[in-house]
Amino acid sequence: MTRILPTLAAALAASLAVAGTSLAQDAATTDTPAAAPQAGGAAAAPAEAGAQPAAEPSEFAAAVEKLSPLVQDVQVVGPWSEGDEHGVWRTVMVQPAGDDAKAHFFIQQLDASGHDGLAVRSTTEIPEIAKMDGQIVGYRADDPNEAEPNSLSLFFEVVPSDGEISETYELHFMPGQPYMFGPASN
Numbered sequence: 001m002t003r004i005l006p007t008l009a010a011a012l013a014a015s016l017a018v019a020g021t022s023l024a025q026d027a028a029t030t031d032t033p034a035a036a037p038q039a040g041g042a043a044a045a046p047a048e049a050g051a052q053p054a055a056e057p058s059e060f061a062a063a064v065e066k067l068s069p070l071v072q073d074v075q076v077v078g079p080w081s082e083g084d085e086h087g088v089w090r091t092v093m094v095q096p097a098g099d100d101a102k103a104h105f106f107i108q109q110l111d112a113s114g115h116d117g118l119a120v121r122s123t124t125e126i127p128e129i130a131k132m133d134g135q136i137v138g139y140r141a142d143d144p145n146e147a148e149p150n151s152l153s154l155f156f157e158v159v160p161s162d163g164e165i166s167e168t169y170e171l172h173f174m175p176g177q178p179y180m181f182g183p184a185s186n
Contacts, residue, residue, distance in 0.1 A: 077141035087112040105129040134160040
């Protein structure tokens with residue numbers, strides 16, 4: 001676990017960049033037109049005296065720009081480990097436009113074991129969430145289970161479309177095994 005903590009900070013910082021590349025949609029670049037030459041042939045001066053030219057966007061800003069507008073939520077919800085491999089769990093909620101559009105929920109296992117930063121190890125959609133009659137208003141992860149450090153448990157607060165009192169649902173996920181999703185048991 002102590003090996004994961006230093007890497008977790010780097011993983012969290014890089015997760016946004018990975019989100020951009022793993023969920024990116026090819027966005028058209030928008031170039032700012034160059035200033036038109038003035039009568040003497042010189043380019044127009046900046047509008048403000050002492051204004052700095054725009055800096056080139058960083059790779060992180062470029063990753064954010066590439067995110068699809070359908071992506072409504074991206075969260076790193078906790079670490080995982082399996083033998084010498086380790087990384088973080090990331091959740092992604094995608095919501096199409098429209099009044100009746102349903103949220104699609106994905107779990108990604110990001111591997112931080114390599115020297116090239118994070119890599120997407122797996123992506124799994126939880127289709128039951130898109131079939132729910134209600135709206136997810138929040139979710140949280142439990143701390144990793146010490147007996148199964150490669151597992152993930154999430155708890156969702158869902159407001160039914162015909163009610164005002166939220167209901168809690170739970171998801172227990174373990175790579176390579178069937179997951180469990182349903183109303184939370186007390």
